[in-house]
Amino acid sequence: NKKKKKKKSNVKKIELLFPDGKYPEGAWMDYHQDFNLQRTTDEESRYLKRDLERAEHWNDVRKGAEIHRRVRRAIKDRIVPGMKLMDIADMIENTTRKYTGAENLLAMEDPKSQGIGFPTGLSLNHCAAHFTPNAGDKTVLKYEDVMKVDYGVQVNGNIIDSAFTVSFDPQYDNLLAAVKDATYTGIKEAGIDVRLTDIGEAIQEVMESYEVEINGETYQVKPCRNLCGHSIAPYRIHGGKSVPIVKNGDTTKMEEGEHFAIETFGSTGRGYVTAGGEVSHYARSAEDHQVMPTLDSAKNLLKTIDRNFGTLPFCRRYLDRLGQEKYLFALNNLVRHGLVQDYPPLNDIPGSYTAQFEHTILLHAHKKEVVSKGDDY
Ligand SMILES: O=S(=O)(c1cccs1)N(Cc1ccc(F)cc1)Cc1ncn[nH]1
Numbered sequence: 001n002k003k004k005k006k007k008k009s010n011v012k013k014i015e016l017l018f019p020d021g022k023y024p025e026g027a028w029m030d031y032h033q034d035f036n037l038q039r040t041t042d043e044e045s046r047y048l049k050r051d052l053e054r055a056e057h058w059n060d061v062r063k064g065a066e067i068h069r070r071v072r073r074a075i076k077d078r079i080v081p082g083m084k085l086m087d088i089a090d091m092i093e094n095t096t097r098k099y100t101g102a103e104n105l106l107a108m109e110d111p112k113s114q115g116i117g118f119p120t121g122l123s124l125n126h127c128a129a130h131f132t133p134n135a136g137d138k139t140v141l142k143y144e145d146v147m148k149v150d151y152g153v154q155v156n157g158n159i160i161d162s163a164f165t166v167s168f169d170p171q172y173d174n175l176l177a178a179v180k181d182a183t184y185t186g187i188k189e190a191g192i193d194v195r196l197t198d199i200g201e202a203i204q205e206v207m208e209s210y211e212v213e214i215n216g217e218t219y220q221v222k223p224c225r226n227l228c229g230h231s232i233a234p235y236r237i238h239g240g241k242s243v244p245i246v247k248n249g250d251t252t253k254m255e256e257g258e259h260f261a262i263e264t265f266g267s268t269g270r271g272y273v274t275a276g277g278e279v280s281h282y283a284r285s286a287e288d289h290q291v292m293p294t295l296d297s298a299k300n301l302l303k304t305i306d307r308n309f310g311t312l313p314f315c316r317r318y319l320d321r322l323g324q325e326k327y328l329f330a331l332n333n334l335v336r337h338g339l340v341q342d343y344p345p346l347n348d349i350p351g352s353y354t355a356q357f358e359h360t361i362l363l364h365a366h367k368k369e370v371v372s373k374g375d376d377y
């Protein structure tokens with residue numbers, strides 16, 4: 001009897017698809033009119049020259065973005081009700097691993113050179129962010145679910161952070177439309193010398209201009225006021241600046257050369273999230289002034305984390321995959337000592353629905369690049 005041949009995925013390493021090593025540019029946008037008027041033409045040419053000095057850096061980011069687009073194209077039609085979240089996460093992560101050649105971290109000379117940027121978020125309904133299944137999770141995606149798919153790709157530490165929302169029931173369409181419009185508004189408002197609070201104000205105004213009727217009740221869409229976008233630095237998903245999605249008075253400005261994840265979250269609940277539920281997401285804390293752990297198991301786990309992830313976020317499944325066993329006590333010890341930061345799921349009130357869209361943008365000297373833009377969102 002012919003054994004049913006496992007469908008071999010035809011995903012190849014991305015380098016084979018781009019033999020000249022040049023990766024496609026994202027969507028270009030001009031900075032605000034008045035900003036451009038202040039700059040003379042010879043200034044523009046100086047900015048362009050300065051930008052070209054970072055060509056290799058930009059190319060790395062574009063490589064990650066191309067992989068992000070190809071992964072979502074490969075998996076989009078395969079995310080259907082009845083699927084286990086575990087299988088969706090594996091599909092996304094294994095496709096990313098194939099494109100980046102990061103199938104087996106233990107076999108890689110530098111496991112942090114390129115690969116998964118951070119855990120695949122698959123947050124459902126009132127859970128807005130930072131949920132990914134831990135081993136043994138049997139959750140199955142349902143027709144009435146609103147799932148935020150939020151995953152990362154990194155190339156030489158340049159992280160692409162982009163997310164979209166999956167839903168099947170058309171009654172959620174206005175919620176998703178509100179958030180997509182709000183995220184695009186944030187992307188349009190962003191720019192060199194722009195104040196973060198002004199971006200938040202513009203996002204909030206658009207978000208709140210939408211209403212959605214779900215199960216016979218009408219809601220005005222609310223921004224989740226304590227969630228925000230963020231700057232991105234090499235191997236650091238949070239570069240230090242937070243981009244609010246409501247007016248918050250933060251007059252900090254965006255600066256030339258920075259990478260930002262512009263993400264907005266809309267909700268039919270309180271518009272405010274609280275941490276709750278089993279933790280899956282972790283990351284090495286940046287500061288290193290903490291005291292080293294005395295517990296041997298914690299010391300060894302820290303070494304494994306440093307070698308395989310560095311300061312990139314990881315999840316319990318990635319430790320399982322490395323063959324780590326019974327690591328929870330040691331992991332919680334590292335969290336208690338402040339050596340590892342935990343990122344619990346962030347939830348609005350049960351029964352509410354949240355949606356998200358997110359892109360990574362690059363503030364070049366002369367123009368803005370929405371590097372993770374695709375023909376899907
Ligand atoms: O909420 S955040 O911690 C944050 C927002 C503003 C300043 S820090 N976070 C960064 C992050 C933390 C842990 C991860 F595993 C991955 C990312 C935003 C985010 N989560 C998913 N995509 N983007």
Ligand SMILES: [Mn+2]
Nearest residue numbers: 150161162163
């Ligand atoms: Mn994200």
Ligand SMILES: [Mn+2]
Nearest residue numbers: 161261263358
């Ligand atoms: Mn983000």
